Amino acid sequence: GLTPVVTSKPGHVVTLRRVEFIAAGSVVDAAALHALRTAGIGSGKAYGCGLLLALEVRS
Structure with missing residues (x-):
């Protein structure tokens, strides 16, 4: 797995447990995919x- 990210903010320490997902699928809304790629997730x-x-995977 991925190592946790540990950082501090004023007054407390923040620990984020990270995960990696790998998936396959088809794009049905290119604009929504672009928005996610630009903004990130989570x-x-x-x-x-x-x-x-x-x-992009072509068969």
């Missing part, structure tokens, strides 16, 4: 987590 974005990578 509450850990402020700590460098939430990256979404998407690769």
